Amino acid sequence: MSENVEAVRADVVARYDELAQAAQAGRRLIDCGPQGYADGRFGASCYDDTTGLPEGAVRASMGCGDPVAVAGLRPGETVLDLGSGGGVDVLLSARRVGPTGTVYGLDASPKMIELAEANAAEAGADDVEFLHGCIEHIPLSDAGVDVVISNCVINLSADKPRVLSEAFRVLKPGGRLGVCDLIAEDGLDPAQRAEAEHLVGCPIGTLTEAEYRALLARAGFTTYTITRTHAATGGLHSAIIQAARPDAPPGILIRPMRETDAEQVLAVYQAGLDGGNASFETTAPTWEAFDAAKLPLHRHVAVDAVSGQVVGWVAVSAVSSRCVYAGVVEHSVYVHPDHGRRGVGLALLNALIQSTETEGIWTIQAGIFPENTASLRLHEKAGFRVVGTRHRIGCHHGRWRDVVFVERRSTVTGL
Structure with a gap:
């Protein structure tokens, strides 16, 4: 001090x-x-x-x-x-x-x-x-x-x-x-x-x-x-x-993402990518690239309350530099496979919804593979709706894949 x-x-x-x-x-x-x-x-x-x-x-x-x-x-x-x-x-x-x-x-x-x-x-x-x-x-x-x-x-x-x-x-x-x-x-x-x-x-x-x-x-x-x-x-x-403070399931705390979390955040990211249904990406980015792409006020991690280990994270990126889209963001949420079914993903999404609405963001959107049924159910619980399906939008591991487009429109800001 x-x-x-x-x-x-x-x-x-x-x-x-x-x-x-x-x-x-x-x-x-x-x-x-x-x-x-x-x-x-x-x-x-x-x-x-x-x-x-x-x-x-x-x-x-x-x-x-x-x-x-x-x-x-x-x-x-x-x-x-x-x-x-x-x-x-x-x-x-x-x-x-x-x-x-x-x-x-x-x-x-x-x-x-x-x-x-x-x-x-x-x-x-x-x-x-x-x-x-x-x-x-x-x-x-x-x-x-x-x-x-x-x-x-x-x-x-x-x-x-x-x-x-x-x-x-x-x-x-x-x-x-x-x-x-x-x-x-x-x-x-x-x-x-x-x-x-x-x-x-x-x-x-x-x-x-x-x-x-x-x-x-x-x-x-x-x-x-x-x-x-x-x-x-x-x-x-x-x-x-x-x-x-954002709510969390038993044994979990949600707090801001810090630079010191970088290694664990990227490890959770890679574990999700290794599952094959999280993203078109196959390798987690560098921390420098991740940090540059994500908005600073809306990055949250879920940590084990005893060990402090990062077990999940959520963050958003701007969808456009045009001012008309200032209140629209695209999000990513990842939970380590070893910590599924604990309510971590829903808690992270709820924290994100709170922080974005507090700062006047009115729409959160994402694309999800239709095979990722757990993620689709999670987003439905968090108030997201399916907008539609983009067919054969990208090639992933040698095959063309569809993406389900989901969004959550705030009921308290941007009305």
Whole structure:
């Protein structure tokens, strides 16, 4: 980690240690211009109902929204609050998940941990645990959390891509992200933007909506929405950021394809080609050729949750450089023969459908040999339809072969 990130974190921790001590002394915390708290844009006034919560937890609230209200928490779920502060969102989450659920609060400030633990004890919350650590290195194992929440904290990190990647890592397949944060309008004058960020307590800098979306996609989230809630100041807005990790069958995780996966991805590719019914190709391409042909936001791999071995992948290529076809892609999906009948192929296709629809792609298409009945059934399950058959379209291993053309037209984008 760079020295700059460490230095920024040290400054943030020192600042929030001081704020925690102020809260312990009975003072209300204000981390930006007081008008924002007075008119309901920040702090406890963002919540609809704090009845029954310890006064100290409510007093210490410095968020810009109510992530618990948008996270859709259910009884029995495991929740992680990034930058839990005085614990108000942890305690609200504990109410939602009930006695069968678990809520973790993670904070880098030792004094905030002390404050939160005291508030939880006062509230009689036994199913919560506060962890001392930084949001760039979450001290929890992979795929163990149902929901990650955060309230106006990600903007305080000097390594926001790492924060979102860590949130993705700890989420279970199908897990959800529900965050309130401040975002900036595109095209703001840098000096005016910096001044606005200083006024609202975001000295590290905010993200624009486009930047947030790009980082969510890079982290591996396949669905994501950003909804502005109210203006803050100087071109900044409070926003709700919701995202989801793709679902997967037991023992499988779906994540973004990485360059370090190259050897395993191409091995799965070659194993499919060796079966004789996957493609007209007979030899997997080089990684350089593969990388150049596939769109970067829509490459997913299925990996064994224990070994990390790549057992399948899906990716797309543009069908044309003409702008009218910007929302049309051609896909390939391969599952290693040793891992068939586990639901891997369907999970990969569903992840692809989610990521392409989120980015406005309206049609996914492919050609499949009619002899590849398993692939045809798989695509039918994923919502593809048969458009028609192209007869004797190419010669493969010395014989002319037909290709069944399939496509999936989105019902949510490009209408």
